[in-house]
Amino acid sequence: MAPPLGYDHHTTGYERRHTRRSVLAGIAAAGALGATGCSRVATASTTNGGELLDRLRAQGVVRLGIAGEIPFGYIGKDGRLTGEAPELARVVFKRLGIDRVQPVPTEFGSLIPGLNSQQFDVVAAGMYVTPDRCKQVIFADPDYQMLDSFVVRKGNPKGLHTFKDAVAKKAKCATGTGYAQIQHAVEAGYKESDILIVPDQVAGLNAVEAGRVDFFAGTAVTVRQVVGKSAKAEATKPFVPVVDGKPHIDGGAFAFRPTETRLRDAFNAELKKLRGSGELLRILRPFGFTKAEMTKLTAKELCGG
Structure with missing residues (x-):
């Protein structure tokens, strides 16, 4: 099924038009x-x-x-x-x-x-x-x-490794505006209205560090970069997301x-x-x-x- 008009991004799934962040x-x-x-x-x-x-x-x-x-x-x-x-x-x-x-x-x-x-x-x-x-x-x-990864607090206290884990443990989820991870989270069982949508990965890191959410979902490269200088957060091991019910x-x-x-x-x-x-x-x-x-x-x- 084609995405609605006006949706776009690097990513697949819910591809929303948005101002390109960063620069x-x-x-x-x-x-x-x-x-x-x-x-x-x-x-x-x-x-x-x-x-x-x-x-x-x-x-x-x-x-x-x-x-x-x-x-x-x-x-x-x-x-x-x-x-x-x-x-x-x-x-x-x-x-x-x-x-x-x-x-x-x-x-x-x-x-x-x-x-x-x-x-x-x-x-x-x-x-x-x-x-x-x-x-x-x-x-x-x-x-x-590209695979998915999570920003989590140091030590990954909730043991989050995939969206399936996160749903089972009722973990609070955040991801970025227009990210494919919105769809990945919804397919795993989240309601889109329950996902905290933030402008970018830096805002996601801040939300995790402040304890407002349990994890921020993004691409493996994005997540690795954003946690590089954090003393309070780390990146989980990359994993294959599910799209339309299949690993993708x-x-x-x-x-x-x-x-x-x-x-x-x-x-x-x-x-x-x-x-x-x-x-x-x-x-x-x-x-x-x-x-x-x-x-x-x-x-x-x-x-x-």
């Missing part, structure tokens, strides 16, 4: 500059009828649609584009003969419309591959997979316009090499990714093909 305010100016600076290039690339990969090689630059979300794709405090997807893009596109990447910041819900209206060349935002999105764009194979692992990938199969296939070929050599993990590790997030999932599997 959107900080990249507003960069976004304006990116949009202005790209207009002439976009016009040229849409009217000459050539293949995109050849045009990008000739231009020497590829425009990346990002959504200002740590750790996936964002503008750092130093004004530099970074994140797991942009850093991977730098390596892959360099190997494809394209020397530079240029950020085009936008809201997450505008990434697919922006891609298909040629505002940028590729989505580099760690976007989850879902069947609904596969009807609108084509995906590279995932560069990471999500995967994030680059997205391309449906006509750009040649570019997507070239990207996939380089990604496969990086995965095989272990360099993919080296690129993603600084953003909190571990061996547990490395995957052999394919876009075809996640698209339901």
